[in-house]
Amino acid sequence: MSSTQGSIETQEAIERFAEALHQRIGADRYRLWFTHGVRFDLEVGESPDDGKPTVVVVIRTSGPFAAQRMGNSFATELRAAAMIACGERARYRIDVEEAEQPAPKKRTRAAKVAAEKKATAKSGGRRSTARQASGRASSGRQSRGRRGSANSLASLLAQSTATGDDSSGASRGGRGRSRGRVEHDPIAASELPEEDEFDDDELDEDDLEESKPRSSKSKLPPLPESQPTGGRTLESFITGPCNEFAFSAAMMAVATPSVATPLFLHGPTGTGKSHLLAALANEFRTRRRMRRVVLLTAEQFTNDFVVSVVSSCLHALLRSYRDVDELLIDDVHFLAAKTATLREALYTVETLASAGKPLVFSANLPPSDIRGLTGEVAGRMASGLVCPLAALDQQTRFQLLQRMVATRxxxxxxxxxxxxxxxxxxxxxxxxxxxxxxxxxxxxxxxxxxxxxxxxxxxxxxxxxTRVAPTLRSIEKAVCETFGLEGDGLRSKAQTRRVSEPRTLAMYLARQHTGSAFTEIAKHFGRRSHSNAISAISKVENWLSSGKPIGAGDGAMSAQDAIARVESRLRVG
Structure with missing residues (x-):
């Protein structure tokens, strides 16, 4: 048979088939049977009724059991979906792709001899039947391949599109007789074991030992609902100068989970924080063999806490969170100003940290810059390793676009x-x-x-x-939040060091990030003359060269650090 060539018409036909099948069997059954290890393809075949060329929708699956269940349970739906997608003459076929067989278990010599005798006794009566079915399937595929290759898949799809208005009626009319004309792979069908062929005596002692239930004394509390990883792995993470440090920290966390915990990732939206958290959860489950790994958002943690308080089951909730192997919480800044939730989060983090369990958090700002986060919580989250992720640079964006275009x-x-x-x-x-x-x-x-x-x-x-230009108002707000000032503190007439130096820095950043004139900048920050804005440029440049701290008291920091924090807030918004 001639297979697909990746054309747009072929892709659209496959999408129509998938959508029609999704509507007929429902979202849950489609996700269970047709999303993992299953792919669709189109080929040119011949109709069993008149021998004319037609389109065959090929469902390729990785196991004979799944192929048998699909053919038995969804024959009518598969036939109807094929007719809707490719015309009333379309058919479907289920192919079993060869998978790499795992290495067999080691058995004793006596067990091997017994197993060989039993297999010989059971398969002796079926060998001739399977050989005949295999020969008929081989000759049938060869004849279909010779005749089907002479027909164009694109022309058949075009014909089916031209008659698409009648396909729904044809599918309804054909539902009663579709089961008799479904095309299955004869070889795949012959390889499927019958239900009564399985015998408990064929199980090894190791299998019986693994199947025994665990003792009720070691029963652990149920895990909180974890976020799906969505196929995000460390291998699929694109690295560059903007995220190389955070990626290296994630690799270290997988290799030595107890070295730098908690790991705190921070950066603006769209820099890969959630991707790294999902990848770490996947690595801890597969590579480190941790069974109780919980990945969730701070909002989900808050909702669970509120529900447990209302329903008087706080103890059960806290036990389920504190009996995990690893805890990963995304968007920690959502916990800001939630006093009761922050207190329980702190106790949970302390309990897991004292037990040596790995912890990973993410937020849009570093812990010390999140307003509303208590000092104890911020200190505990910053006690491991704090890693920034910057906005994607041009080269990283280019590599990301290449990958997305190739897949989408x-x-x-x-x-x-x-x-x-x-x-x-x-x-x-x-x-x-x-x-x-x-x-x-x-x-x-x-x-x-x-x-x-x-x-x-x-x-x-x-x-x-994608590019939001900073304004005078946004720069003023970011500087006030960085230095802990009131909303309009920079516009006041105060001349104290705590206010005047952040005001000077704000005028410098306003000139760097906006197109405002010196007069407009000075007026916005409550200065009478534009000369104040002009002098602010030279002052900040001197601070940067000398490393002079800005501000007063506990909020004092170097000019370079202050600029980095303000620009980070501007990117976050």
Whole structure:
């Protein structure tokens, strides 16, 4: 048979088949049977009724058991979905892909002899039948391949599209007789064991030992609901100068979990914090063999705490959180100003840290800069290793776009175009995903690779939204939060060091990040003359060269550190 060539028509037909099957069997059954280790393909075959060429939807699965259950349970739905996607003459077939067989268990010589005798006795009566079925399947596939290869898959799909208006009626009419015409792979069917062939005597003693239930004395509390990792791994994380330090820390946490705990990741939105947390959870489950790994958001932790207080089951909740092997909490800044939740979070973190359990947190700011986070909680979260993640640099954005376009778009995309687009978007990885979806949509619409002008035309709002220019008001707010001042403290007439030096720094940053004139900057910060804004430039440059601390008391910090914190807040928004 001739297989698909990755054209847009083929991809659309496969998507129509998947959508029709999803609607007929429901989301839960589709996710259970057709998302893991199953893929769809199209081939040209011949109809068993008249021998004419038709489209065959191939469902490729990795195991004979799954293939048998699909054929027995979803024959009608698969047939109807194929007819809707590729026309009323379309059929389907289930293929079993060869998988790498695991190494057999070591057995004693006596056990091997007994197993060989039993296998010989059971399979002797079925060998001739299986050999005949295999021969018929081989000859049938050869004849179909010779006749099907002469027909174009694209032309058959075009014919099915032309008659698509009648496909729904045909599918309803064919549901009663579809089970008799379903095409299964004869070889795959012959390899499937019958239900009555399994015997308890064939189990090894090791298997029986593993199947014994655990003692009730060692029963652990149920785990809190953990967030799915979504296939995010350390191998799929794209590294660059913006996140290399955090990635190295994550690798160290996997290799030596008790060295730097808790691990705290912070950075603006779209820098890969959630990806790293999900990847760490996956690594601890697979590589470190930890069974009780919990990944959740701070909002989920808060909701669980509130529900447990209302339902008077706080003790059970706290036990479930404190009996884990690893705890990973995303968006810790959500806990700010929630006094009772912060207290219980602190006790949980202290309990796990004292037991040597690995802890990983993430937030948009470092612990000491999150307003509303108590000093004890911030100190405990910063006691391990604090790793910043900056906005994605241009090279990292380019590599990310390459990967997303390869997985989300039907056609390829020129590297020169992707490099030009990566220079237009900001450092948010989620915006890069939106651009990749836009390119895929334009490919479907134009049936070719889009140009940069077309991307600008249809994705202008997306390109502009990725770069939010700071304003005088946002700079004032960021400086006040960094130095712990009131909202309008920089506009006051106070001349104390605690206020005047942050005001000078704010005027310097306003000139660097906005296009405002010196007069406008001075007026916004309550100064009478533009000369104050001009002198602020030279003052801050002297502070940077000399390393002079800015501010007073506990809030004093170097000029370079202050600028880095303010710019981090500006990126977060």
């Amino acid at each position: 778009c039907v056609l390829g995309c020129d590297n020169a175009l992707l490099e030009e687009v990566s220079e237009l978007i900001g450092g948010d990885a989620r915006a890069a995903g939106g651009i990749a979806n836009l390119i895929g949509m334009l490919q479907r619409m134009f049936r070719r690779e889009p140009t940069i002008d077309e991307i600008r035309r249809y994705g202008g709002d997306l390109l502009r939204s």
